[in-house]
Amino acid sequence: MSKRKTVIRGGHVLQADGGALPRDILIEDGRIVAIEGAGFPVSADAEPVSANDRLLIPGLVNAHTHSHGALNRGAVEDRVSLEMFLTGAGASARSRGLEDKYLSAALSAAGMIRKGCTACFDLTVEFPEPSTDGIAAVARAYQDAGMRAVVAPMIADRTIYHALPGLLDALPDSLRPQFGRLAAAPIATTFKACNDILANWNFDARFIRPALGPSIPLHCSDDFLVECARLSREHGVRLQTHLAESRAQASLGRARCGISLVEHLDKLGFLSDRLSVAHAIWLESGDIRRLGECGVTVAHNPSSNLRLGSGVAPVREMLRAGVTVGIGTDASNTSDGQNMFEATRLASYLSRIDAFAADEWISAGEAFVMATEGSAKGLGFHEIGRIAAGYEADIVFLRLESTHFVPLRSPLLQMVFGENGASVDTVMVGGRVVFGEGKLLTLDEGQLRSRAEEAARRLDEANADLVVSGAKVARLVGAFCAAQGCELHSLPRKLRSL
Numbered sequence: 001m002s003k004r005k006t007v008i009r010g011g012h013v014l015q016a017d018g019g020a021l022p023r024d025i026l027i028e029d030g031r032i033v034a035i036e037g038a039g040f041p042v043s044a045d046a047e048p049v050s051a052n053d054r055l056l057i058p059g060l061v062n063a064h065t066h067s068h069g070a071l072n073r074g075a076v077e078d079r080v081s082l083e084m085f086l087t088g089a090g091a092s093a094r095s096r097g098l099e100d101k102y103l104s105a106a107l108s109a110a111g112m113i114r115k116g117c118t119a120c121f122d123l124t125v126e127f128p129e130p131s132t133d134g135i136a137a138v139a140r141a142y143q144d145a146g147m148r149a150v151v152a153p154m155i156a157d158r159t160i161y162h163a164l165p166g167l168l169d170a171l172p173d174s175l176r177p178q179f180g181r182l183a184a185a186p187i188a189t190t191f192k193a194c195n196d197i198l199a200n201w202n203f204d205a206r207f208i209r210p211a212l213g214p215s216i217p218l219h220c221s222d223d224f225l226v227e228c229a230r231l232s233r234e235h236g237v238r239l240q241t242h243l244a245e246s247r248a249q250a251s252l253g254r255a256r257c258g259i260s261l262v263e264h265l266d267k268l269g270f271l272s273d274r275l276s277v278a279h280a281i282w283l284e285s286g287d288i289r290r291l292g293e294c295g296v297t298v299a300h301n302p303s304s305n306l307r308l309g310s311g312v313a314p315v316r317e318m319l320r321a322g323v324t325v326g327i328g329t330d331a332s333n334t335s336d337g338q339n340m341f342e343a344t345r346l347a348s349y350l351s352r353i354d355a356f357a358a359d360e361w362i363s364a365g366e367a368f369v370m371a372t373e374g375s376a377k378g379l380g381f382h383e384i385g386r387i388a389a390g391y392e393a394d395i396v397f398l399r400l401e402s403t404h405f406v407p408l409r410s411p412l413l414q415m416v417f418g419e420n421g422a423s424v425d426t427v428m429v430g431g432r433v434v435f436g437e438g439k440l441l442t443l444d445e446g447q448l449r450s451r452a453e454e455a456a457r458r459l460d461e462a463n464a465d466l467v468v469s470g471a472k473v474a475r476l477v478g479a480f481c482a483a484q485g486c487e488l489h490s491l492p493r494k495l496r497s498l
């Protein structure tokens, strides 16, 4: 059978030095096979795709998100910290049928593709426990959207009320029984589902792979974490967790374990090169070195960290220690636009708020490498993140007539500092155009919208009690966690994070 061939003509390919060169790209069966000077000869059966006046960049890779957040857009109030958010998180998962799970992932994928993202790591939660059908519905949404994804059931064996030492005691007597009674899914049920998911994966692993997502170390017993690590080894799949995202997690982690969370995870044998950790903000002395030695990658989520007031991750120190850092948006209920261009820009800008020496700042080039090659490593996809021969043809075409590119002097700088996704003209994944001329070509966005509005009305009604109960306790939980974090907060950031 002859190979499917495409040649992209007339584009300017972003270069490692920040410039762009006129280059044509030959693609065979979804992979880049040659990048050469404009007009280079190719066989007659190569289908031409025009990239005139377009900057060609590798598809952005979202190192951390949650597709279930898309149907929950607009439901998370302003000025809500991470733990306050978690008190109401049940409302973003309960009462959802398979179609809702599919719909939320499809909405999430549509938003990401529109903003130049071609692959993501999705920790998706189901209530009360993960299911093979539910995870398959999410994977099918990515397959239909034409995007790459790592799909992991997000799991835990403790609720927040049992995860944070002292929290239940701090609640008033009138509320303690109600929240103390809440329980996570039984461990055996959770792992049976996870085993089934991993053992019976029916999707093309070139595009969509399964993984495991123990949600937050404090929300998981040690046995639970050890079993997750074992399963990931046995099945050769990725693991992702939220690590030291908030000050309270770090200080309560130390209170529970007597050592830092990272040291504790290391002792459990949980740290490995299959693991990526989201956030990693409130690290202690020696933690970064330990993550680097174990080959753990970090998913830096600057927009979500700002939205939830979580803090600023010590990214320069990570890079210096040889840790691979990727960039994620987090879910669209805590990072509302799921915009990888914005997250990349913020990764660079945020590094400047407390580093006096300019050469300590994260450069535009470093941020872009994180958002592509760095994130790709976190996903375990080693053939994405670059426009190079041998790599998958995941390519985003940006319109060079957009104002921030005029006049064009420094394509990389003007993109990282000026682009917001509005210049995205065409998105190609594995050589297939999935977005073009302002439209998603794989999903019916009009239909997604009407289904989302209907689902939101139905789910909001079904989950109204959870919203009310979450609101009742959110301020108390927020105040408890803020108090836990005070000790860490009073230290200079450098001391906390080295």
Ligand SMILES: [Zn+2]
Pocket: 064, 065, 066, 242, 278, 330, 331
């Ligand atoms: Zn997250």
